[in-house]
Amino acid sequence: MRRPNSQSARGGGGAKGGAGARCMTGGNGKKKGEKKKKKKKKKKKKKRRGREPGKKGKKMAENLKGCSVRCKSTWLQLQELCRARGLRCAALGVTRRNLVEFEVEYLCDYKRSGGDEFYLVKWRGYPDSANTWEPRKNLRCRGLLKQLHQDLARAPGGPVRPGPRGLPPRVSSYLVQKAEQRQALRRWEQQLNSTRSHRGRIAVENEVDLHGPPRDFVYINEYKVGAGIQLTPVAVGCECSDCMAEAAGGCCPGASHNKFAYNEAGLVRIRAGLPIYECNSRCRCGSECPNRVVQKGIRYNLCIFRTGNGRGWGVRTMERIRKNSFVMEYIGEIITSEEAERRGQVYDRQGATYLFDLDYVEDVYTVDAAHYGNISHFVNHSCDPNLQVYNVFIENLDERLPRIALFATRPIRAGEELTFDYNMHVDPVDAESTRMDSNFGLAGGALSSSPRSRGRIECKCGAAACRKYLF
Numbered sequence: 315m316r317r318p319n320s321q322s323a324r325g326g327g328g329a330k331g332g333a334g335a336r337c338m339t340g341g342n343g344k345k346k347g348e349k350k351k352k353k354k355k356k357k358k359k360k361k362r363r364g365r366e367p368g369k370k371g372k373k374m375a376e377n378l379k380g381c382s383v384r385c386k387s388t389w390l391q392l393q394e395l396c397r398a399r400g401l402r403c404a405a406l407g408v409t410r411r412n413l414v415e416f417e418v419e420y421l422c423d424y425k426r427s428g429g430d431e432f433y434l435v436k437w438r439g440y441p442d443s444a445n446t447w448e449p450r451k452n453l454r455c456r457g458l459l460k461q462l463h464q465d466l467a468r469a470p471g472g473p474v475r476p477g478p479r480g481l482p483p484r485v486s487s488y489l490v491q492k493a494e495q496r497q498a499l500r501r502w503e504q505q506l507n508s509t510r511s512h513r514g515r516i517a518v519e520n521e522v523d524l525h526g527p528p529r530d531f532v533y534i535n536e537y538k539v540g541a542g543i544q545l546t547p548v549a550v551g552c553e554c555s556d557c558m559a560e561a562a563g564g565c566c567p568g569a570s571h572n573k574f575a576y577n578e579a580g581l582v583r584i585r586a587g588l589p590i591y592e593c594n595s596r597c598r599c600g601s602e603c604p605n606r607v608v609q610k611g612i613r614y615n616l617c618i619f620r621t622g623n624g625r626g627w628g629v630r631t632m633e634r635i636r637k638n639s640f641v642m643e644y645i646g647e648i649i650t651s652e653e654a655e656r657r658g659q660v661y662d663r664q665g666a667t668y669l670f671d672l673d674y675v676e677d678v679y680t681v682d683a684a685h686y687g688n689i690s691h692f693v694n695h696s697c698d699p700n701l702q703v704y705n706v707f708i709e710n711l712d713e714r715l716p717r718i719a720l721f722a723t724r725p726i727r728a729g730e731e732l733t734f735d736y737n738m739h740v741d742p743v744d745a746e747s748t749r750m751d752s753n754f755g756l757a758g759g760a761l762s763s764s765p766r767s768r769g770r771i772e773c774k775c776g777a778a779a780c781r782k783y784l785f
């Protein structure tokens with residue numbers, strides 16, 4: 315659907331900048347049921363006039379107090395007057411935005427009569443009772459027209475032909491639901507983008523069903539530390555003049571006898587299973603140090619979309635991603651494994667999988683992304699994934715609390731869905747140098763961390779090598 319653009323960067327504007335397709339009509343045929351406002355407007359005018367001609371006028375104005383005169387101008391004429399003079403008037407609904415023309419919020423019905431096409435217009439800033447039928451020629455909202463016809467083609471019950479009175483009620487109500495859903499998703503998209511601290515923008519689209527934004531999900535940019543858990547900030551950093559050149563034994567990875575994880579281009583070059591130690595706030599190097607990748611956050615524009623085959627929401631990239639690039643972190647609430655056990659029973663009943671055991675060395679903590687998380691919350695499982703999990707240490711060197719970073723396992727095309735293996739296994743033979751103890755088998759037998767689940771969940775990933783069950 316629509317790419318995020320600079321418009322939404324304005325943010326926070328409520329209805330403004332929302333539905334994206336802004337479109338106007340010449341403003342024919344308006345507005346009923348607004349008598350009260352009309353009167354107010356007229357009173358104002360009189361007062362003003364009264365002052366100018368002096369006493370006589372004043373007296374006239376007084377005589378007119380409490381007396382109402384039918385305004386000879388129509389609503390439309392008053393609005394046109396405002397527009398001609400470039401005046402805004404809240405009572406008349408003439409805002410800075412629609413000063414020149416009316417703004418179509420969405421189209422909610424469609425009919426044909428006498429060879430002409432008419433659309434029922436919901437006007438932005440007006441109640442449903444003010445909807446009016448407009449001939450096609452008055453409408454300049456090509457995007458919304460196209461949208462309506464697309465929706466019509468997909469309406470439940472098959473395509474319909476409009477009669478002279480409009481569409482069947484089930485279809486017109488579907489159109490309204492779709493329009494309202496789009497608005498809700500647009501608002502959610504704005505909210506996500508005003509909350510994100512990373513460079514990559516987030517788009518949202520659902521061209522599949524009537525699902526709106528998820529309830530009870532809060533976007534966060536870093537771990538939310540649960541009760542009774544403390545992160546110990548790092549006390550030392552490196553003194554390198556060139557971190558990359560120090561790679562052999564020095565710099566931050568060297569301090570813990572680990573390898574420098576990246577090449578000059580910031581692509582991960584160590585194999586999965588090995589930990590990544592990035593430079594931190596105590597290091598002498600600056601933000602351009604090649605050992606700072608995950609900490610810079612998501613840089614790709616991504617899209618949360620509704621999948622068409624019962625896998626709920628998914629995430630796809632809107633730009634090409636090179637192999638071995640950092641894509642996103644798996645973020646959520648850090649809780650103890652006992653707490654995870656408790657929550658897991660609840661989640662299992664709901665059939666959701668958001669618990670990710672941090673079992674890099676021992677299984678003490680779990681990331682719960684069910685209610686607090688970033689875009690990774692929406693990334694689906696695949697048995698043939700394009701993302702791979704790495705354990706990362708930056709400001710916190712406690713090995714029980716790694717950060718979980720997802721890197722591209724292969725080049726990913728723009729538009730491709732991003733997935734990772736919820737039940738990933740790293741070949742232990744190949745992992746002799748990882749620091750782990752025997753506990754790694756506890757949560758689904760994954761060497762590196764993995765979201766866990768107890769129930770047997772059928773896999774719908776569609777990969778040729780699909781294992782058929784998630785767990």
Ligand SMILES: [Zn+2]
Pocket residue numbers: 552553554556557558560564565566593597599
């Ligand atoms: Zn260094």
Ligand SMILES: [Zn+2]
Pocket residue numbers: 551552553557565566592593594597598599605
């Ligand atoms: Zn460093």
Ligand SMILES: [Zn+2]
Pocket residue numbers: 552554557593597599600603604605
């Ligand atoms: Zn550095």
Ligand SMILES: [Zn+2]
Pocket residue numbers: 696697698773774775776777779780781782783
């Ligand atoms: Zn599968």
